Amino acid sequence: MNGIKILLITGVAFIAVYFFIRLRNSLFDIILLLSLIAAAIIFIIFPETTNSLAHKLGVGRGADLVFYTSIIIFWFVILKLYARIRKLEQIITQIVRKDAIEEADKPANE
């Protein structure tokens, strides 16, 4: 076990704890999270496994494969966040609109 492995595993562990505290409600989330954590730890301890997987998919190095997949995952996460932001924006708009219409008045009374 060399330094970088310990560093990465500690990082993954912190993220895992953080997420477990936050989403305890859905079984699907827990399973997904567990498998992601397991995969991350396996790849950290045995980096060669990414190499063989990469070769099967026609990618030169394991590190490249990890890089490509993370780009796609990040895009997905960004889109999900955008969807969330839009939703929040619509809710805020509805609240502000309702409030504004209820208080509609002649300008002199404002």
Add this chain to the structure above:
Amino acid sequence: MSAPINNNSTWIIVPAYNESTTIQKVVGDLLGYGYNIVVVDDGSNKSLAPQLKNFTSIYFIRHKVNMGQGAALQTGISFALQKGANWLITFDADGQHSSTDISTLLTPLQSGSTDIVLGSRFLTDGKHNAGPFRRLALHTGRWINFFLTGLYLSDAHNGLRAMNRMAAQKIDLKENRMAHATEILFAIKEHHLKYVEVPVTITYTDYSKSKGQSVFNSIRIFFDLVLHKLFE
């Protein structure tokens, strides 16, 4: 549907954001016609109410925070519908529209043959003084609108429109910012609203240009539209 247009059930919706320089003149020009006027102050840094306090006949709505022109328009539309509006007109507060065009917009509605009338600066008889870059942006916008909605119009993003009550009820703007102009076209398509374009005059002043959208903002509008297509 062919209730005669009387100015009493005609509502002019004026969305305004920090338009303190022009709002008095714009509202003053509109007053003479006897229409109902509602100014939607979209969370201006300083409330526009003090400037409007002498106009006792108009309504004033203020968003507590700034949310964008689309949101302000929808607030005005919802309010006017609550008040029993039969004919609704959207009119920009920066002085680029001309109050004399309103009757031109109302005429096709009056006959009952149309649900929504869109102002166009590029039709014959339409007038504008847009610079070459703005023209290019607007024409690109037309093509994007055509690509997204199948409606090929002569103008894009013209804030001067008129609609009847039925159309106003169907339109439910979710795009808070400028992409609402295309969202109205989505609604036309989805609900099979009958629409027509009429020529109007657009006068860009240095003020309206500095206040209004920059040409580069069209990229953001396009981005909003792509997201709209993805998520709505």
